[in-house]
């Protein structure tokens with residue numbers, strides 16, 4: 001078994017907070033529950049992820065990629081991409097390019 005997937009939603013950083021990160025967190029949670037993945041993916045509220053210009057930001061671990069400018073409507077796509085953890089492919093359109 002590999003490391004458990006973790007999703008960090010920056011809800012505590014001021015930029016993400018202003019851009020509705022709480023709603024993103026709630027939408028992620030809802031989506032996880034809807035798909036029965038709440039035991040497979042660990043959802044966390046996080047401090048600033050250093051991606052403030054792309055707020056609200058989300059980090060996926062252990063893959064270590066970031067999503068930016070996420071809205072509640074994007075959560076379904078993101079969670080679906082995590083459904084088969086071994087084959088996890090990021091949702092390219094939402095990735096923060098580095």
Ligand code: FES
Pocket residue numbers: 010011012013014015016017047048049050051052055056057
């Ligand atoms: S405030 Fe959210 S990434 Fe910085």
